[in-house]
Amino acid sequence: MTDLGEGRLQTALRTGRFAVTAEIGPPRGADAGAIAAKAEILRDWVDAANITDNQGSHTRLASWAGSILALRSGIEPVMQLTTRDRNRIALQSDLISAGAMGIPNVLMLSGDHPTFGDHPDAMPVFDLDSVQLIWAARLMRDQGRLLSGKPVKPAPQWLIGAVENPFAPPLRFRAQRMGKKVAAGAEFIQTQFVFDLDIFARWMGEVIDLGLEQRCGVIAGVGPIRSVRAMEFMQTKVPGIHIPDDVVRRMRSVPSDRVAEQGLQLCVETIQRLRGTPGVAGVHVMAFGHEHVVPELLERAGIPPRPASRPTEQVGGRVDDVR
Amino acid sequence: MSRDFNTALRGAAWPRPIRPAWSARSMYRLHRLLVPNAVNRWLARRLEASPRLYRMFIAAEKQIKGSAFGCRMCGQCTLPATGYACPMTCPKQLRNGPCGGVSATGACEVYPDVQCVWVTAYERAEREGRVCDLTLLQRPIDQREWGKSSWVNYWQGRDADLWTADAGLTRTHLILTDVRHLAGGPSA
Numbered sequence: 323m324t325d326l327g328e329g330r331l332q333t334a335l336r337t338g339r340f341a342v343t344a345e346i347g348p349p350r351g352a353d354a355g356a357i358a359a360k361a362e363i364l365r366d367w368v369d370a371a372n373i374t375d376n377q378g379s380h381t382r383l384a385s386w387a388g389s390i391l392a393l394r395s396g397i398e399p400v401m402q403l404t405t406r407d408r409n410r411i412a413l414q415s416d417l418i419s420a421g422a423m424g425i426p427n428v429l430m431l432s433g434d435h436p437t438f439g440d441h442p443d444a445m446p447v448f449d450l451d452s453v454q455l456i457w458a459a460r461l462m463r464d465q466g467r468l469l470s471g472k473p474v475k476p477a478p479q480w481l482i483g484a485v486e487n488p489f490a491p492p493l494r495f496r497a498q499r500m501g502k503k504v505a506a507g508a509e510f511i512q513t514q515f516v517f518d519l520d521i522f523a524r525w526m527g528e529v530i531d532l533g534l535e536q537r538c539g540v541i542a543g544v545g546p547i548r549s550v551r552a553m554e555f556m557q558t559k560v561p562g563i564h565i566p567d568d569v570v571r572r573m574r575s576v577p578s579d580r581v582a583e584q585g586l587q588l589c590v591e592t593i594q595r596l597r598g599t600p601g602v603a604g605v606h607v608m609a610f611g612h613e614h615v616v617p618e619l620l621e622r623a624g625i626p627p628r629p630a631s632r633p634t635e636q637v638g639g640r641v642d643d644v645r
Numbered sequence: 646m647s648r649d650f651n652t653a654l655r656g657a658a659w660p661r662p663i664r665p666a667w668s669a670r671s672m673y674r675l676h677r678l679l680v681p682n683a684v685n686r687w688l689a690r691r692l693e694a695s696p697r698l699y700r701m702f703i704a705a706e707k708q709i710k711g712s713a714f715g716c717r718m719c720g721q722c723t724l725p726a727t728g729y730a731c732p733m734t735c736p737k738q739l740r741n742g743p744c745g746g747v748s749a750t751g752a753c754e755v756y757p758d759v760q761c762v763w764v765t766a767y768e769r770a771e772r773e774g775r776v777c778d779l780t781l782l783q784r785p786i787d788q789r790e791w792g793k794s795s796w797v798n799y800w801q802g803r804d805a806d807l808w809t810a811d812a813g814l815t816r817t818h819l820i821l822t823d824v825r826h827l828a829g830g831p832s833a
Contacts, residue, residue: 432744446659448739491743494766502741560752561754
């Protein structure tokens, strides 16, 4: 199997080593160096980094381009792909392209509505939904065909990822919704920020009851709260983030110069508790705009740097082709 | 629900979640009359043979389903599998369940004054013991069917494949057993 170049994330999930992923938001500008700079910070600490796809409906460098830049910088990308901006022709084309460029992981989601972004006047596409896109990816890779039935030769090889938000109503449907994504072909799932460990534990229990964690690696989303303002922004301006009252109180209980430290400590404790939660295969650290805290965060949580990387050489072998 | 000027205008062009006027229970009952029986199949053939009758029929269907469910005439009705709440009234037209942006109160992320249509669907399906319907995998729709009659499509047997319990993936998957190995299986 190694000759196919198993990615670092896949190795972690397959062997049961606690996986760590992070997020790299591409720049709004033709700046290849921005990805390299963030990759430099994260490289030794994460198995892979998500390259977001016009996150929050804000136009940025494309996730496929960011993924190639990440490969060049020696960090394994997870190429995000939303159904918001592309129809089934373009989505499948991007998936084939990701395979050709040696991008080892793709992650599919519906995406924030354009209403939230810098072009609220744009036409949203939503030709497919996230479950349908995951399904299409799975058909393409494992059965070598498009939704149209046309053959794809050779079929692309990537690990298929998805997302779930255990904290958004209807809460009792969320594990089953993840089940649909797993049935459609998802092999790992990253969750929305975990601030409410009680709701998370209840959801995880349902996931285990459905046996989903045996078929799909569950990677819990975490991130440090930087400031009270950042917390308020997350609560009011980013859809789907739930911050329980005790966390809000804790963040407000310290003087403003110590809020960042408190946020970091809270995140450290969350990671430690998640690590001890049955069924959790890893953590996904989201620290948009302050990636530099990620190594310290992981170190304090007792998560060591990643084992000497193979992907740099392996996937990198194919990277030479794109340079 | 309050709809001030700005809220009503915000994203006014996008589909807007509708809470159906009729109860799910009465709809499941009514559905028995709409199954593709001999009469309905005959009617469908008759309607498709006459463009004028077909146009009148879709006008009536649009009127009835539009007022009851916010129907937008996608022509591929999934109401029986979604607690009779129409997922095409979701601003993202998600047919496989809610997005991750639903607020803690169950409100739509695009229209905060309206309940997410999937929250509505879940409540209705749960009340009728039909939650397992929501776990069915909904196939991508055929965008060419917009504006056609989904009742006629249903009676003509064209809707038979809209959803499935099985993704048709021949191999059980998972990373825990090495995906690349699976990926190199029979059809590769």
